[in-house]
Amino acid sequence: MAAARGNLPPGPWSYLIGGAETETTVKRNRQALDSIALRPRVLRDVSRIDSSSMFLGKKTRLPVMLAPIGGLESIVDGGGAAAARAAAQFGVPQMLSSVCQPGLEQTAAAADTVRVFQLYVRGDDAWVDDFVRRAKDNGFRAFCLTVDVAHYSRRERDIVGRFVKPWRARAVEGAGFQAGLSWDHVKRFKDKHDLPLIIKGIATTEDAEIAVQHGVDVVYVSNHGGRQLDHGLGSISVLPEVITTVAGRAEVWVDGGFMRGSDVVKAIALGAKTVGIGRLCGLGLAAGGPAGLVRTLELLEEEVRVCLGLLGVTSYAELTPAHLAPALPANPPDTFSAFPLLTLP
Numbered sequence: 185m186a187a188a189r190g191n192l193p194p195g196p197w198s199y200l201i202g203g204a205e206t207e208t209t210v211k212r213n214r215q216a217l218d219s220i221a222l223r224p225r226v227l228r229d230v231s232r233i234d235s236s237s238m239f240l241g242k243k244t245r246l247p248v249m250l251a252p253i254g255g256l257e258s259i260v261d262g263g264g265a266a267a268a269r270a271a272a273q274f275g276v277p278q279m280l281s282s283v284c285q286p287g288l289e290q291t292a293a294a295a296d297t298v299r300v301f302q303l304y305v306r307g308d309d310a311w312v313d314d315f316v317r318r319a320k321d322n323g324f325r326a327f328c329l330t331v332d333v334a335h336y337s338r339r340e341r342d343i344v345g346r347f348v349k350p351w352r353a354r355a356v357e358g359a360g361f362q363a364g365l366s367w368d369h370v371k372r373f374k375d376k377h378d379l380p381l382i383i384k385g386i387a388t389t390e391d392a393e394i395a396v397q398h399g400v401d402v403v404y405v406s407n408h409g410g411r412q413l414d415h416g417l418g419s420i421s422v423l424p425e426v427i428t429t430v431a432g433r434a435e436v437w438v439d440g441g442f443m444r445g446s447d448v449v450k451a452i453a454l455g456a457k458t459v460g461i462g463r464l465c466g467l468g469l470a471a472g473g474p475a476g477l478v479r480t481l482e483l484l485e486e487e488v489r490v491c492l493g494l495l496g497v498t499s500y501a502e503l504t505p506a507h508l509a510p511a512l513p514a515n516p517p518d519t520f521s522a523f524p525l526l527t528l529p
């Protein structure tokens with residue numbers, strides 16, 4: 185964290201860590217994770233632990249995915265391609281954002297990743313179809329529509345810092361299409377395309393049900409890391425009801441505030457299949473490029489393994505909600521409250 189802070193100019197730093205308006209949703213993501221305690225079982229021979237998982241039919245080293253980050257090129261040299269190299273080297277999937285440079289083709293060519301593509305809809309149906317074709321042609325295994333961005337939020341750190349993001353123009357172009365999206369577009373996608381469809385930005389059980397009824401393959405519970413709607417619930421507090429509603433008819437993924445191995449374990453114990461990391465990924469890249477992100481993932485893996493072992497399980501299949509209990513957070517929640525020893529420069 186401190187290295188990332190030291191390496192980034194104030195604008196990109198605020199862009200990476202900031203959220204919408206009062207940043208209440210950002211804090212609630214951490215608060216919700218910190219409000220879950222772990223219930224360990226003992227004397228269960230945990231000398232061998234398998235912390236690998238499956239992602240869309242492919243084995244991955246952790247049940248963790250690099251969440252899409254637009255503008256990565258302002259955080260690390262090489263942008264999305266740098267993230268792809270780290271993902272491939274460590275062995276986790278990458279979800280590439282459509283507003284991330286150097287773009288779909290070059291990022292795919294940069295490394296042999298397990299990859300999925302995330303689109304901000306900034307054009308008409310033909311425009312979307314073209315992205316689907318390019319994603320397929322370049323080995324992306326699934327297609328994601330992010331749907332919690334009907335309007336771009338007020339990010340007050342950026343406004344106060346007068347930070348004009350170089351990629352913002354790309355994001356704004358065609359913004360009307362994003363505001364005009366409806367479930368009809370999801371239906372059209374499912375009718376027309378055979379790539380698995382992920383809907384990112386589901387934050388209620390009601391929308392999870394509608395998504396499943398539309399044949400969506402992955403319900404991705406997310407509040408965009410608290411960067412869109414302020415005063416939302418913490419992501420992991422929504423997860424149990426979504427898992428119940430979806431009832432195995434689709435995979436459920438989640439992100440929002442995940443910084444530690446124990447955070448990942450909590451989500452998997454509740455029934456999520458994959459956990460997305462956004463800021464943690466950006467911080468690793470800012471700290472040391474692809475090598476910094478690989479090191480971040482190694483630390484995360486070590487935390488996951490220690491957590492599983494101390495819970496008395498040797499694989500995710502043995503985890504259940506009975507390993508969790510409600511608790512009061514021990515620290516005031518914020519983006520960095522998972523690292524209480526951290527002092528930023």
Ligand SMILES: Cc1cc2nc3c(=O)[nH]c(=O)nc-3n(C[C@H](O)[C@H](O)[C@H](O)COP(=O)(O)O)c2cc1C
Binds near residue numbers: 253406407409442462
């Ligand atoms: C700097 C930054 C840029 C992001 N850009 C995108 C994007 O282009 N598309 C998208 O769907 N989500 C985007 N997100 C949201 C992430 O994919 C993810 O939902 C969120 O970061 C998870 O929360 P976390 O940062 O607390 O891990 C972005 C997040 C950050 C921090």
